[in-house]
Amino acid sequence: MSRAADRLRPGQDAIAQKGWLAAHKWLLLRRISQLGILALFLIGPGFQHFASWFAAGNHGADWPMLAALIEKIQDGGGLWLVKGNLASSLTLDTLPLTDPYIFLQILAAGFVPAATAVVGAAIVVVFYLLVGGRVFCAWVCPVNLVTDAAAWMRRRLGIKANHVPPAATRYGFLVGTFIAAAVTGTLAWEWFNPVAIAHRGLIFGMGAGGCFLLIVFIYDLLFAQRGWCGHLCPTGAFYSLLGRTALLRVSASRREACNDCMDCFAVCPEPQVIRPALKKAGQESPIIRAPLCTTCGRCIDVCSQKVFRLTHRFDRRSSS
Amino acid sequence: MNAIDSADRAPEKPVVSSARRKFLAGMAGAVGGGCFMTLGVGLSAWQNRALAAQALRPPGALPEDEFLAACTRCGLCVRDCPYDILKLAVPGDPVPTGTPYFTARNIPCEMCEDIPCIKPCPTGALDPGLTDIAQSRMGLAVLIDHETCLNFLGLRCDVCYRVCPVIDKAITLERQHNARSDRHAMLLPTVHSAHCTGCGKCEAACVLDEAAIRVLPLPLAQGKLGAHYRKGWEEREKHGGSLIGEQVELPVRGLEGKPYGDSRVGDGEQPTPENAAEAADEPTPPGIDSRWRP
Numbered sequence: 353m354s355r356a357a358d359r360l361r362p363g364q365d366a367i368a369q370k371g372w373l374a375a376h377k378w379l380l381l382r383r384i385s386q387l388g389i390l391a392l393f394l395i396g397p398g399f400q401h402f403a404s405w406f407a408a409g410n411h412g413a414d415w416p417m418l419a420a421l422i423e424k425i426q427d428g429g430g431l432w433l434v435k436g437n438l439a440s441s442l443t444l445d446t447l448p449l450t451d452p453y454i455f456l457q458i459l460a461a462g463f464v465p466a467a468t469a470v471v472g473a474a475i476v477v478v479f480y481l482l483v484g485g486r487v488f489c490a491w492v493c494p495v496n497l498v499t500d501a502a503a504w505m506r507r508r509l510g511i512k513a514n515h516v517p518p519a520a521t522r523y524g525f526l527v528g529t530f531i532a533a534a535v536t537g538t539l540a541w542e543w544f545n546p547v548a549i550a551h552r553g554l555i556f557g558m559g560a561g562g563c564f565l566l567i568v569f570i571y572d573l574l575f576a577q578r579g580w581c582g583h584l585c586p587t588g589a590f591y592s593l594l595g596r597t598a599l600l601r602v603s604a605s606r607r608e609a610c611n612d613c614m615d616c617f618a619v620c621p622e623p624q625v626i627r628p629a630l631k632k633a634g635q636e637s638p639i640i641r642a643p644l645c646t647t648c649g650r651c652i653d654v655c656s657q658k659v660f661r662l663t664h665r666f667d668r669r670s671s672s
Numbered sequence: 673m674n675a676i677d678s679a680d681r682a683p684e685k686p687v688v689s690s691a692r693r694k695f696l697a698g699m700a701g702a703v704g705g706g707c708f709m710t711l712g713v714g715l716s717a718w719q720n721r722a723l724a725a726q727a728l729r730p731p732g733a734l735p736e737d738e739f740l741a742a743c744t745r746c747g748l749c750v751r752d753c754p755y756d757i758l759k760l761a762v763p764g765d766p767v768p769t770g771t772p773y774f775t776a777r778n779i780p781c782e783m784c785e786d787i788p789c790i791k792p793c794p795t796g797a798l799d800p801g802l803t804d805i806a807q808s809r810m811g812l813a814v815l816i817d818h819e820t821c822l823n824f825l826g827l828r829c830d831v832c833y834r835v836c837p838v839i840d841k842a843i844t845l846e847r848q849h850n851a852r853s854d855r856h857a858m859l860l861p862t863v864h865s866a867h868c869t870g871c872g873k874c875e876a877a878c879v880l881d882e883a884a885i886r887v888l889p890l891p892l893a894q895g896k897l898g899a900h901y902r903k904g905w906e907e908r909e910k911h912g913g914s915l916i917g918e919q920v921e922l923p924v925r926g927l928e929g930k931p932y933g934d935s936r937v938g939d940g941e942q943p944t945p946e947n948a949a950e951a952a953d954e955p956t957p958p959g960i961d962s963r964w965r966p
Contacts, residue, residue: 367900396751432751438771440746454744459794461741466796469744516794518701527702530710532717535710538740543769548745552760552770555962556747559762561769584705 360620361507368390370656378662380650385491393555396432399425426609438492438551439542440472448472453590454548457541460533477594483647484598485591489548490583490621490648494550498565499581502572503591507618516576519624519644522589529586546580547587580622581646595643601665602647604630604638609657616651616660628650630659636660676831678878689909717768725764725888727773728870730758731781731808732798736889742797749789749798752830755776755782776887781810783837783871811870813843813863813885821884826850826858828903832874832885833861841867843874861885865894 366375371381403422403431412419425431440450445446450465450472458465480488529541534549542548546564568580581588594657604610607630616621616630625642628635635641652660721740730749733739749772750758750806757774774781783805789932790798802808814834815821836843845859861874863885872887878946887893908914921932 401673435751435792436746436748439744442748442792442794448794450744450746458742458744462740463741463795463797465742465744466794466800468794469796472794486948517705518698520698521701521705523704524702524707525709528706529713531710532714533741535714536717536721537737538717538721538768539743539745540713541709542745543717543720544713548770549763552745552747553762556750556760557762560764563763586709586963 357589362615364656365613365615365656370658374423375653378653382648383490383497386494386497389492390494390551392434393437393551399431403430403494410508411606416464437548437555439548440469447475449476452477453587454539454542457529457533457539460530461537461539462534476549480591480594481597483600484643484645485594486588486592486600486644486646487583487600489588490646493547494554494631495547495568495585496566496581498550498569499578500570502569503578503621506573506577508640511574513574514577516579517583519583522584526589527586541586545587547585557594587671592643595645598643600645601663601664601667602629602640602645602649602651602660603663603667604640604659605661605663605667606657606659607631607638610659611657613656615654615656619654621646621648621650628643639665639667641665673764683966693790696803720768721905725763726777726886727761727779728773728776728781728810728872728887730772731772731783731787731805731810731869732800732802733810734799735799735892739797740768740771743771743796744795744797746794747772748792748794748815753790753791754784754788757781774872776870776875777883777899778876780872780876780887781869783808784871801880806867806869808869811872811889812865812889813868813870813872813874814883814893815863815890816859817884818878820882821861822879823859823861824884826853826856828859829879830861831879835873835877837871837873838867838869842869846896898965 363375368373403426406415406419406422433444438451439454442448448468448471450469452473453472455465455469458469532540544564546568549561549564553559572579572581576583584607604626610630616626620626621640622644625640625645627633628642629638629640647662649660649662652662691758708756721737729736729739730753734742745761746759750760756771757776757779761769761771761773763769765773767773785805787802787805787808790800790802793800815832818824830845833839833843833845842861842864846862848858848860850856850858869889870887874885875883875887878885904914924935
């Protein structure tokens with residue numbers, strides 16, 4: 353296979369070496385996680401919709417057993433596993449969770465939230481401090497589906513135009529959202545935040561919110577490679593701040609086996625995080641410690657030499 | 673860099689290192705991004721922060737400016753509304769994106785006694801201190817169009833009055849003479865802000881194609897007296913007498929024997945004999961004549 357074709361379809365060597373499934377293992381797990389979390393939120397309202405459709409169509413006459421089951425579930429309060437959305441949620445009527453980024457915007461806007469939100473935000477912060485902040489980006493955030501699709505299509509179409517703003521722009525955006533909240537006294541950014549709009553829209557109805565996702569898609573496809581998630585998104589910037597103590601990390605533990613095929617750099621949403629670990633640039637440890645790493649595991653998938661693996665922060669094993 | 677650059681540069685000046693250049697570019701991006709975000713998003717939010725007149729907040733919602741700071745846009749209130757009345761605004765709605773609201777004309781608040789929508793609110797944007805739904809102020813009903821309201825046309829529609837959950841307190845029917853027909857009463861639906869919760873039942877039930885009575889957000893619906901205004905009759909009550917002393921009372925022809933200033937025509941009172949005599953001289957108009965004259 354020619355190198356040019358290779359660059360359009362990274363991971364071909366890995367598929368040939370390991371088989372398709374093994375070369376997509378982390379990608380598939382990630383999709384299951386993203387869609388599964390969405391499903392947890394959607395089961396409750398989905399069941400309500402189904403029950404009302406069932407009742408309205410008088411289907412109970414044809415399906416008496418199902419009608420009895422639906423009635424029983426409804427008497428028990430429905431199938432509400434998780435209520436709300438990523439901004440704030442309530443799991444099984446007991447576990448409150450609140451997005452710490454939105455929580456801080458509320459504080460910046462000059463309001464002190466009630467205890468439930470404080471507890472909910474604290475739980476989320478502790479969780480992401482342990483697993484790594486940007487695990488949110490790769491494993492939870494619904495916009496990742498959009499930007500991954502844009503990145504995939506960009507590679508396939510061989511689109512070269514790439515006008516990326518500096519990667520630090522997102523931290524400016526992050527600070528800007530807090531200043532805007534403080535100045536206007538409202539959660540100004542939440543008017544536009546594609547992350548919040550996508551998740552809320554999928555659960556409560558999208559309206560014209562799809563426009564925001566389309567803008568992100570077009571921007572990533574035609575203007576800037578990994579432009580949104582990798583350079584602009586303030587939510588990702590915020591969660592990267594919770595990434596310095598992450599226990600869960602990718603390690604280039606077999607870096608001596610690297611054959612410089614560059615496939616990992618081609619698929620990585622934050623390619624700059626790989627070099628220090630893989631090429632010993634400024635660090636000895638094979639662990640990718642950069643807080644911007646989303647722990648998506650795509651580098652593990654596409655490497656035909658099995659250089660990378662998912663491990664914990666203190667795993668200093670290296671095959672050398 | 674290029675030849676001109678290196679020729680222009682003084683030889684002793686150190687060349688800006690690539691790391692430093694990268695850092696500066698990053699800083700420029702961060703500062704530029706920050707300004708862009710603050711100005712763009714801030715200005716837009718500032719411009720759009722007003723709530724559209726047809727959108728009402730759930731019961732217990734803090735005043736709008738505080739609410740926009742406090743609400744996480746999570747939709748837990750929407751989920752716990754047993755009547756599916758609340759919606760989260762989507763981009764394109766005339767309401768800040770993601771915040772809960774309802775449209776009274778489509779589906780009004782049922783005023784649940786236990787106010788289930790307030791309970792799950794994680795931040796307190798819906799005030800948990802509100803425990804009596806009768807004290808909620810989602811808006812204020814206003815009989816906005818006197819030209820189409822059927823009761824103003826002299827009919828006995830009364831639907832807004834009948835459906836009001838706080839009937840005879842939030843909406844009363846005030847009797848007035850119908851000067852057009854000259855022989856009927858008009859019973860005018862009248863809203864009292866001391867009791868109206870803004871649930872929107874009246875607006876939803878109004879039988880007109882477009883409602884003549886509408887629930888508006890409080891700041892739109894209410895006037896405000898100047899802080900220095902005093903109502904004479906209230907002050908007199910409070911102080912047990914007029915604050916400006918008793919006034920000279922001149923007799924008013926035809927109202928002799930009544931308290932000063934009282935020109936009301938009570939039940940059973942007849943027009944004065946003088947008027948009656950004049951009326952007797954007039955040719956009797958066709959139809960019934962109540963003999964009432966303004």
